[in-house]
Amino acid sequence: MLKTFLIGIKDLRLAFRDRAALTFMLAAPFVLTLGLGLVTGRFSGNANTGITNIPVIIVNLDDEQLGDALANVFTTEELAELVEPTFSEDAEAARLLVDEDQTAAAIIIPAGFTQSVIPSQDSFAAGNVELQQNIQIEVYANPSRPTSAGIIKSIVDEFMSRVEEGRVSGQTSILQMILTGRITPQQAEQAGLEMGERLQNSPDTDALAITLNSTTADGEAAQFDILAYLAPGMALMFLMYTVSYGGRSILAEKTQGTLPRLLVTPTNSTQILGGKVFGIFLTGAAQMLILIGATTLFFQLKWGDGIGVVVLVLAAVFGATGWGMLITALARTPAQVGSIGTAIMLIFGIMGGSFISLDQLPPFVQTIAKITPNAWALDGFTTLGLGGTLTDLSAPITALLSMGMILFLASVLLFGKKNLVQK
Amino acid sequence: MTSILQVQNLSKNYGEFTAVKGITFDIKQGEIFSLLGPNGAGKTTTISMLSTLYAPTSGDAIVDGHSVTKDPMGVRNVIGVVPQDLALYEDLTARENLIFWGQMYGLSGQPLKNRVDEVLGQIGLMDKAKDRVKTYSGGMKRRVNIGVGLLHKPKVLFMDEPTVGIDPQSRRAILDTVKDLNKQGMTVLYTTHYMEEAEELSNRVGIIDHGDLIAIGTQKELTQQVGETETLILHISENDDPAALATAFKGIKEVLEANVINHEISVITPSAKDVLASVVSKANERGIKIHSIDIREPNLEAVFLHLTGRALRD
Structure with a gap:
C-alpha cells in the first residue's frame, strides 16, 4: 500500500x-x-452575472394555470437580469424570429397543456389517473446561441420537473382520499383545484410544486x-x-x-x-x-x-x-x-x-x-x-x-x- | 569460498529461438565474475533471468539460498541490478531518484537519507545531487544508474554492460567503483563484450556465445586453452580476397589456425617471428598488399577466437 x-x-x-x-x-x-x-x-458586464438579457419569446397557447405559471417564471425578479422575455400568440412567428437570430429561443406552450397534466374528474371516476395524451412544451432553440438557448432550456426543464413532481404527489394524495372514502370520485377535480390554490397561497414557497429553483443554500439569489x-x-x-x-x-x-x-x-x-x-x-x-x-x-x-x-x-x-x-x-x-x-x-x-x-x-x-x-x-x-x-x-x-x-x-x-x- | 549463486541448466526460449541454452555455473561469495561475449550472445537474457525479470524456460538459479523460480521476492531482496540501458526518471534530481528507488527497496526515514548521502558520495555526485538527471552528462547518468543498484547494500550486484557508450574518464571511474565495491565484500556479476574490462576486473570469466557457456575459469586457465601461442592480425585491402589468402596461410608449417574477420586475417602460431616472412611472401605471391600486421600475446580475445573462430567484436 x-x-x-x-x-x-x-x-x-x-x-x-x-x-x-x-x-x-x-x-x-x-x-x-x-x-x-x-x-x-462574461467579462464585459457585471462580473457576477455573466450572460444577461437573453432574449426569449413565449407563446402561451394554454392560457391556464400551468401555462401561466411558466410564463410568469420568466418575469420573476430573480431572472430579471438574466432573461428578456417577450410574449406572442403566434407560434410560427416566434419560430421565425429564432430562425432570423432575433431571439435565443421560443417557448411554445401548447393549448391543453394544463389539462394534460391535471387529470379530469372523469379520469378519477374511472380510477385511471394516467394522462390521456402527452402534450409537451416546445423549446425552439437558436443553434447559433447554444449557451443562451441551453440556459432557457434548463429553466424550462427545471419547471417541468417541478410540474411532474407536483402532478405525481397531487394524484397520489387525491387517490388516497378517494380510496379512504374522504371524497368521492366526483369531488376529485374540485379537491385538486382547492389543493392547488392552498399551495399557491402558502407562505412556504418551497412547498410549491411549480417553482424555479433559484436560491442558493444560504438563501442568496442565484444567477446562472x-x-x-x-x-x-x-x-x-x-x-x-x-x-x-x-x-x-x-x-x-x-x-x-x-x-x-x-x-x-x-x-x-x-x-x-x-x-x-x-x-x-x-x-x-x-x-x-x-x-x-x-x-x-x-x-x-x-x-x-x-x-x-x-x-x-x-x-x-x-x-x-x-x-x-x-x-x-x-x-x-x-x-x-x-x-x-x-x-x-x-x-x-x-x-x-x-x-x-x-x-x-x-x-x-x-x-x-x-x-x-x-x-x-x-x-x-x-x-x-x-x-x-x-x-x-x-x-x-x-x-x-x-x-x-x-x-x-x-x-x-x-x-x-x-x-x-x-x- | 562458498558459492552465493548457483546457476543450474538455465534456458530461455523465445518461440523457436533459444537465447540461452542450458548454462550452468556458480559464483563464489566475494568474487567478480564476468560473462564475456559479443552482442546477442545471451548475457542480458541471463542477467534478466537471474534478476527475476524473465522467468526461465527451464532450469533454475539459487541466489543466496533463494530460487529465482520459487522465491523471486527473496531473490530481489538480496540483489542489486544495474541495467544496460539507463533506467532513471530524468525529470527527478539524482537525490530524488535515489530516494524513490530506496523506498522501493523498503528503506525509509533517516536510514534512507543517510544511505542516499553515502551513495551520492560513492558515485561522486554529492555536489550535483539537486540537479535534474536530464541535465547530466552520459557518464554522470551512468553513475546514478549504478548508485540505484547499491542503495540497499545488496549481497550480489548484477551489472549489465555498465560502460557501453560512455567516455573513457567515466568508464575508468565505473571500473574503479566496481573494484572498490568488491573490496568491501560485494559479489559482482559483470557482463561485457570488452575483453580488457573482463581481464582487469574479474576473478573468473565465463565466455558465452550464441547462448552457450563455452568456457569458464580464471584468465590464466582460459588462456592456457589456447596454449603458448601468439596471434598475427593482418589488415588487407577491401578489394582483395582474404579467404583465399587464409587458406594459403594454413599451408605454412608453423601456422596452427588462420581465420578471416572482415578484412583481417588472424593467424595463430607458436612463434610469430618464425612465420612472419612466410606470411608476407604468400601475400606477395597473390599480389595482395598488407596494410599492417599486429602481433598479440595470448589473451581472452585469442581464447574467444580459438573457441569460436570469430572475434569478440563480430
Missing part, C-alpha cells in the same frame, strides 16, 4: 515537472475558458454564470488529456527501462500498476482542483456547494482514469496512447458538451454521450452552478463511479492478457 502511494506521488511530481504536460493540463483549459468567457461577454458551464467543460475536456498522459507513462516506463527496474525490486506488479493508476488519479484531481481554484480566484466564479464540487471532481477523475487505463491497455506504444488519447479528448469534449450544450445535440448523440465522463460531470457541475448540492448529484456520481469500475475491470483483464513485461 505504501509503495503504491509512493509510486503515485512520484508520478504526480513528474507530471507537474513536464512543461508540455502542464500547458495542456492547466494553461490550455484556463486560457480557453478565458477566451470563451470573453466571447460570451455562463462560466459555471464553460470552465468545467474545458477542465473536463483536458482532464481526458491528463488521464491519457498518465496512461502513456505506463508504457513509457516500459520503454525507458524504469518499469523493468521496478519489477526487479521487492515490489509486486499489483503494487506497481496500482501506483500508476493512483498517480493518474492524483494528477487528474490536482489538475481539476487547481483549475477550480484559479477560476474562482481570477474569474470570481462560484462553482457551488463545496462538498458537492469535491466529491464530483473525485468521481469525474475516477471515471476518466478508467478511460485512461482502457486506452493504455489497448495501445502498444506510448505514441499510440497519445494519439488515441488526443482523439478521445476531442470527441468526448464535443459529445460531452464541453463546446456545445448537450441539449443542442441530436437525441442519439445525447444517448451516446452517456459513455463520456464529460457529460455526466458537466451535468453535475451545472446542477451545482444552479444552486444544487451534493444530494442532487446522485445520478452523475453513481454513473461516474460505475463507469470507472467497469473500465478498470476491463483494463485489468486486458493488461493480464498482454503482460506489461515479457516474461
